[in-house]
Amino acid sequence: MRTRDINKETIIREKAIEMIVDHGFEGLSMHKLAKAAGVSVATIYIYFKDREDLIQQLYAEEMQKMVEATLRDFDPESHFDEGLKVQWLNRMNYCFENPYSMFFTEQVKHSPLVDRSNIDTRFLNAMHRFVHRAIERNEIIPLPVEIYWSIAFAPLYQLVKFHIAKSSMPGRPPFNLDESKINLALSLVIKALKP
Amino acid sequence: MKTNATNEEFVLVFRTNIHRKKDVKSLTPLLNGCSEIIKWNIDLADCDNVLRIEATHPNHEPVIHLVKKAGYNCEELTD
Numbered sequence: 001m002r003t004r005d006i007n008k009e010t011i012i013r014e015k016a017i018e019m020i021v022d023h024g025f026e027g028l029s030m031h032k033l034a035k036a037a038g039v040s041v042a043t044i045y046i047y048f049k050d051r052e053d054l055i056q057q058l059y060a061e062e063m064q065k066m067v068e069a070t071l072r073d074f075d076p077e078s079h080f081d082e083g084l085k086v087q088w089l090n091r092m093n094y095c096f097e098n099p100y101s102m103f104f105t106e107q108v109k110h111s112p113l114v115d116r117s118n119i120d121t122r123f124l125n126a127m128h129r130f131v132h133r134a135i136e137r138n139e140i141i142p143l144p145v146e147i148y149w150s151i152a153f154a155p156l157y158q159l160v161k162f163h164i165a166k167s168s169m170p171g172r173p174p175f176n177l178d179e180s181k182i183n184l185a186l187s188l189v190i191k192a193l194k195p
Numbered sequence: 196m197k198t199n200a201t202n203e204e205f206v207l208v209f210r211t212n213i214h215r216k217k218d219v220k221s222l223t224p225l226l227n228g229c230s231e232i233i234k235w236n237i238d239l240a241d242c243d244n245v246l247r248i249e250a251t252h253p254n255h256e257p258v259i260h261l262v263k264k265a266g267y268n269c270e271e272l273t274d
Contacts, residue, residue, distance in 0.1 A: 030241050040274040045208040045247050050238040 009047055012037045014100075016058055021103045025055070025111075052113060059108045062101045067123040069094040076126045080134035081190050088156050088186055092177065095160045102160070140193040151192050155185055204233055205253040209246040212268040213237050225265055231257070245272060 015037040019028045028051060034041045048054040074086045095102040108114055131148065134140045143151075162168040163177035213219060219237050226235050226248075234249040246269065248258055255271045262269035 030238070030245070031243075040272075041241075041243065041245070042208045042272040042274055045238075045245055045272070046206045049236050049247055050245075051240055 008037070008039055008043060012039060012044055012047065013058055013061065016054060017062070017100050017104045020055070020058075020107065021100050024107075028055075030054075055108060055113055059105065059114055062098075062105050063120065065098070065101065066094055066105065067120045071123065071126055074126065074130075076129040077133060078130075080130075080137075080139040080193075083130050083134070084152065084190060085186060087153075088182060091153070091156060092160055092182065095157075095164070099164050102164075138195055141195050143193075148193070152189060155189055159185060204249050204251065207248045207250055207253070207255055207258060208272045209248070209255070209258065209262070209269050210243040210272045211237070211246045211262065211270075212244060213246065213262075214239060214244045218267065222262070222265055222267070225261060229261065243272060 012033065016028060016033055019033060019036060030041050030044050030051065033054075034044055037044075044054075048057060070087065070090050072090055074083065074090065076083070078086070131140070135142050140148075159175075159177050159181070162175040166174045168175040213222065216239070219239070222237075226232055231251045232248055233251065236247050238245045238247070246258075246262070250258070259269045259271070
């Protein structure tokens, strides 16, 4: 019988995320993970039932961290332009500080392993309220949510990826997403959503 | 969910040769019928075919005995 050790658990989680991002789901086995984390296979099974349970627990925790970061200083009642800026900066900072987490959640998000009902309702409610208040106040046009998201956030994540990869188009110098570039992109996005 | 009266549970981990769904099926009544086992699962994707048990006691021997009696290898997966 082994007791839970929070440090070991943290290392196991970090290494598992790295392995999935670097080598895909198939690249992760309990044995490889044990080796990478410097723990025994038996120890990993104390915390996780099997690989699927491990991936689901990782996803739940990473989403939780992302939700906390995204909602920091965010007021769903705020004017759309201000609220979106807070969202962009929160999301950008989170991705810069946790690049592995960003790639991992993106990889898992669309896999059958994830049940949408597990997504934090505080986050969904806040984003829903924010957008619908903005539509009511005629700050943005009503759109199907997929189109809204693709315009409001996809440009941000693309720029974040350019920044993290330190490259963009072939032959271009390293891309650095600084405040002036963020503001430029954000102003174009807001313009696109205006009535 | 903890279902035992003492509110304490122990995770026991074993290496086995249980590697087919059919074997898991045949073991199911045996393991489900054991009142000291709260939850169990076998990781068929793993090369050690790890049997993981949440039990009301910390002893490996009774489980090893049970699984061996059913005709499978079973040993404690140690550190």
